[in-house]
Amino acid sequence: MADGERLAGRQRGHWQETYRAHPRMYGAGPSEAAVYAASVFREAGDVLELGAGHGRDALYFARRGFTVHAMDFSAAGLAQLRTAAEAEGLAARVTTTVHDVREPLPLPDASADAVFAHMLLCMALSTEEIHSLVAEVRRVLRPGGTFVYTVRHTADAHYGAGTPHGDDIYEHGGFAVHFFPRSLVLDLAHGWHLTELHPFEEGDLPRSLWRVTQTRED
Incomplete structure (x- = not known):
């Protein structure tokens, strides 16, 4: 098994146990990024959230009237999201799928109005895997x-700290992060309107x- 696959497996297990041990670990309120995204997505009917975790941002989108499809590789996190959606009367607006974004997204072409991912792309993904994921995002997004x-x-203060795994990935406190140089962001925007x-x-x-x-233009 390749080193990257071993790291990915350890990270899946680590996140599963983290969500089980610390329900609602990021709190109930939305991230600043989700509040911004909701304002940008205001004309969208549905939002695909990748790396939804226990669902604080997915719930916020649902409260704002969006239909949300939340994906994460942690079944424990998504179970917490479904429980919270039921409690808030939002279950009809939220669907969940356990999925590892290293694999193609299980959605048809041009099937999503908007896509949101808060710190998902900087998990323990190689640069090649990140490029493949962004290509998948473009595939499932509708034009515009x-x-x-x-x-x-x-x-970031943690860049270069902890255990290095190559490709700007460092593991600190059990969490592996791929720290982005500006050039990677610009590369990922190729073919999009940034x-x-x-x-x-x-x-x-x-x-x-x-x-x-960034917006898909065609």
Whole structure:
């Protein structure tokens, strides 16, 4: 088994146990990125969220009137999302799929109005896997659809710390992160209309991130 596959397997197990041990670990309120994305997606009927975790952002989108398809490789996280959606009377607006984004997205071409991914692309994915995922996002987006994603970048305080795995991936505290150079963001925008590359900070460290907004034009 390749080193990348071993790391991916460890990360799946780590996230499963983390969500089981710390329900609602990121709180009930939406991320700043999701609040922004909802304003950008205002004309969309449905949102595909990749890396939805326990669902704080998926629930926010549903409260705002969107139909949400939430994907994550953690069954434990998505189970928490479904329970919360039921409790809030939002179950009709939220569907979930356990899926590893290293595999093609299980959706038809041009089937989503908008796609959102908060810190999913900067998980333990190789540069090749990230490019493949963004190509899949483009495939499932309808023409004119918008993709909003956030990633930690190479100016982050944890860049270079912890266990190195190559390809700008470092593991710290059990979590592996692929830190993005600016060149990778620009490469991923090839063939898209890049409307925004916005730096921001989140959390107590704080984490240094970019928020990227790009639109499929054809």
